[in-house]
Amino acid sequence: MPKICIIGAGSAAFWGSWTRDLCVMKSAPGSTITLVDINKERLDAAYKVARRYAGELGVNVKIEKTEDRRHALKDAEYVINTAFGGHDYTETMRRVGEKHGYYRGIDAVEFNFVSDYYSILSFRQYKLALDLASDIEEICPDAWLCQLANPIFEVTTLLQRQRSKVKAIGFCDGYIGIYNLLLAIGLSPADADFQVAGLNHCIWLTRLRNKETGEDAYPLVDDWVANKAKGFWDNHDLSIWQETLSPASVDMYKIYGLYPIGDTARSFTWKYHYDLETSKRWFGPLGGTDSEVGTLVRLDRFQKWAERLMQFEGNPNAKLTEEIPPVKGQNEYSDFIDSAELGEESRLVLNVPNDGILPQLPGDLTVEVPVVVSKGGRLSPERPNPLPRRLLDFVILPRMLRAEWGLEAFTSGSREMLVEILIKDPRTKSEKHARETIDEILALPGNEEMAAHYR
């Protein structure tokens, strides 16, 4: 009978899935779910709709709400952090970057084009995660902190270093792109033994076998790449979040020797991202999730989810279980809770402390790998084969360094290091250019605390 606390419960992006998944999971009966949000209107709507959903399903879940995080943490066993600084907020900062000549903003660079994944300007997320972890240490030290909001790699690495007593895990559904690949190559998910490994938003197919025969199934990928991919692209308009089957993913596979899974190809090399025309070539007619066009589609979807929540609230006659069928989605936090509570082992793709899992990378950062979860949340991570040196040196280590830069600037509170990070950006013309851009972003309304932090 798990006690679950959801931080940022009104967050539009996560709404649909958490309500459903936490109501349909095996360990749901008897559980308590406490919703927390600083947006009272959203919180109320989420609360009402969640109660109705649980009621329709007839599942015995106790749903509570509060604006007081510390109150909610009392007795919590699972703290799910979905809180995001706000898309309006990130878009405002992006606009200042664009005004200064940084296409898609200063956080959009070759090693991190994921639109709502800020690593330089992620002050709010870093601060919130540390504060939350500090509260957990004090109030519910045995709770699991399940980090769902970006930047997951940076946040979980920061927690691992600064709040190592808190059991923090990162959850990202990016890896499910593997299912698109399996569909394309004609291997049933039930027959596939796959392993992905890397950093969050940067994961690679380190194993693909036929489960029954044990045979290597990578040749099916090679066949698709050589003979079918072009036909696929000619007949499918790739939309947002469909990077796994994009020309960019195929290009990376050819160069680095492992297939990039999920939205991995959203980042890595300016070659895919110089401008909209370029990204259309690599990601389809919208130019991918992160182009100026893809971003509009993405934000529009978030908006619609938020509106849908309000519509459900305003329409007491709507049958919610018809609108949101009670079938578990592919987010894995409910699986994690089920395994921890009921002891039925599950194999999940999680972001966990490296500590030798990938010995080519430092031990004190977080890696994304399959992990077997058992009773009480015991974690047994898989240890993939060594990654190809070229992949490490051209992609993974540069990505890691970018995280380190953002974390070092945050940890030291140094505006000078923010400027130096920006000086490393291809689009910076001069030290003055970098300095003025940083200063203008930090001077935005809403960034007062951030400006005081980065002295």
Next chain:
Amino acid sequence: MPKICIIGAGSAAFWGSWTRDLCVMKSAPGSTITLVDINKERLDAAYKVARRYAGELGVNVKIEKTEDRRHALKDAEYVINTAFGGHDYTETMRRVGEKHGYYRGIDAVEFNFVSDYYSILSFRQYKLALDLASDIEEICPDAWLCQLANPIFEVTTLLQRQRSKVKAIGFCDGYIGIYNLLLAIGLSPADADFQVAGLNHCIWLTRLRNKETGEDAYPLVDDWVANKAKGFWDNHDLSIWQETLSPASVDMYKIYGLYPIGDTARSFTWKYHYDLETSKRWFGPLGGTDSEVGTLVRLDRFQKWAERLMQFEGNPNAKLTEEIPPVKGQNEYSDFIDSAELGEESRLVLNVPNDGILPQLPGDLTVEVPVVVSKGGRLSPERPNPLPRRLLDFVILPRMLRAEWGLEAFTSGSREMLVEILIKDPRTKSEKHARETIDEILALPGNEEMAAHYR
């Protein structure tokens, strides 16, 4: 009675010092020095002048010459590789880069502005070092390969990985910049216990103590930085190769917490290198060794050295030991030979396989640290304290990655990776831009073998 072989013996840049140092070293009497060069005219001049120099000194050194490297390696115990692809050659490649908008050429980037230190386009140096090592394995497997020509970090790392049976060490006199710092802070070299550590052309003062009292002498550096540096800059025009006391070095010290020694500040951050105006601010009126002005001064010096050699040859009456006083310089290969031969221990700054010396860096690359050399060339490297995380993440690891990129492209013979390296360059506008630049450089006369290698 060491048998020494000098590859590239006619090379103007090294001429003055090798003749002198090998004639005045303690183990010189009875030694054999075989000069090798592919430039017959230079080789003849170097040979004649060296014989005269030894004759004037009255030292019993047998000097030989040959254009046949394999012949020279027979019985060699020390192979000194000073051969450089040629300044005309690197300048020609630089010009193609500049034509395409790459200020100071495509190998001049924030992490490697050292003018004759090519890591992308260093095919000739990589090839020569591997061929030489392969000959050594076959002909004189117990010989030491002393690498003096750039790029030392990349070449010695490559040798360590691909020709690990050959005992290769890198020698660079960059670290002697420490003596300028000691002079500035008023600490006599005799009283200074200093330790530098890092990668070649990227070394840091990891220890500075008063030898007698054991007291930390870093406060003297802080005092100079705070109270005297500005006055020094106001009254001294910094020339080339004087980076240790430049505003750039002080800036790096303030940001990274350890003082950069030698020409370390030549690289690292565009902030110092955007254009001539910028580099004048950081390196003095010439804009440092690597600006368009500094480069002219540097090449002019090489030219003068070459002319001087020819003048000595053409003037049999010149008293060479007056022109080049027989006092050992600060290159360390003669000290190394002395210690190995005579067993008098010496503490030298060398580039040696890391293998745990700096455990924050991979074991299979070369690091520059003080090493105690004893009989037979036994090496006991010092193990410095851990480097500051900020220094690692912002400077040393990005520098390391740049080396890895160049080596990966060379090792795999992949033109695609050369293009990808260039795509990572801030100045590249498009994939086409990168591709055309690489293709044009590889199409230069003299690059036929290189063009065939990078398919």
